[in-house]
Amino acid sequence: MTAFGYFLACEEFPPDRLLEQARRAADAGFSRLAISDHFHPWNDAQGNSPFVWSVIGALSQTVELPVTTLVTCPTTRMHPAVTAQAAATSSRLLDGRFALGVGTGEALNEHILGDRWPAFDERAEMLEEAVEVMRELFTGRQVSHRGRHYTVENARLYTAPRGRLPVHVSGFGPKAAELAGRIGDGFVTMGPDEEAIKRFRDAGGEGKPVIGGLKVCWGEDRDEAVDTAHRLWPTEQLPGELNQILPTPAHFEQASELVTRRQVSDAVPCGPDVEEHVEAVRAYVEAGFDEVYIGQIGPDDQAFFEAYRDKVLPALTG
Incomplete structure (x- = not known):
């Protein structure tokens, strides 16, 4: 059976916020955590990059969930x-x-x-x-x-x-x-x-085990959620080896000018449609993933955790 975890994005959030998200993830029914390890964010709009090993130490004293670096x-x-x-x-x-x-x-x-x-x-x-x-x-x-x-x-x-x-x-x-x-x-x-x-x-x-994940942007207004995802994570839609070879956030910002809002809207689950989120996660289950980590884009993580606790995770596990 596939396990569903929450993805902690060090590029987007400061360490205290990551710990708060970990607590909320546990309360919402996520069974594990993944966390990124970056020295720089992908772009200046994301704006963070705490030292992952310090955050993991703090997580060990905050929640009892398993943690994986991704x-x-x-x-x-x-x-x-x-x-x-x-x-x-x-x-x-x-x-x-x-x-x-x-x-x-x-x-x-x-x-x-x-x-x-x-x-x-x-x-x-x-x-x-x-x-x-x-x-x-x-x-x-x-x-x-x-x-x-x-x-x-x-x-x-x-x-x-x-x-x-x-x-x-x-x-x-x-x-x-x-x-x-x-x-x-x-x-x-x-x-x-x-x-x-x-x-x-x-x-x-x-x-x-096969482990993967995706980012989503839960929000009551889908257009606003798409705008948030396009502003913060256009880099997810860059093709080929660009993510491996570009050296600075400024270079990623330049490359991201080629990523359209429509591309983000088509690729990232955005807004309040439960079935859109369920279908996106279920694609990983059907492909044979053992662990799937979902990360919320943007500041409205409280609404995300409530929606996934009450609607999305039950639909995936029921």
Whole structure:
């Protein structure tokens, strides 16, 4: 049975608001949380970007729901050994209810230290090595590693996870789906793409969870909700590899000028039509997703949580 969670968007909300949303999500009947890991928002209108590991620590003291990062890049901005320590501590704070979602990252967040931004094949190779390093460290044993991309000397996580810490791998194309099947404990992909899921399964992902999500904008006035989604998240509709290669929020704002209001209206569930929201989420269920995370765009999250508690989630689970 598909589990429904709430997506905490660090790009759009400050940390105190994220904690409030987590409490409301639990009260509304969502069974888990996902949270983004960004250094920058996608555009200035979103306007936030708290440090995800601090927020996860606070979440562990706020709610009892499982938490998954969607997703962390453990290859450039943070060394995999440091990411492993952050993930292990999060797992302990959450009493094992933490999963580490990882991906090859975006230049938007990862170029900030002046590192070269590699092409996808090299980034995928870096991610595979990073996952290997992190899993070795999760054992709590001393680790020394000298690979093509990373060196670790005499490192040990004295506060290691209790039990297995799942590492879910994100992917948006054929190569990434196959990589997730080969090295991941689960597959993260945002669209209800049955072909990508098949590639993941065929590459070794049979029996492993598929995790995804979508953004919506619940509101009493559909036109206003579309305007809000178009203003804050036009980047969701950018094609191809732009999300991976553009380096700054300003570049995303320039590219987003090509995204029309109609595109957003057609792609994002907006307004108060319960069936529109149910159909959008149900597409993930029918595609075979095990976990679906829904995030509300804009400030009217109270109305969103009330509507999903009373109408949308019951229609999905009834």
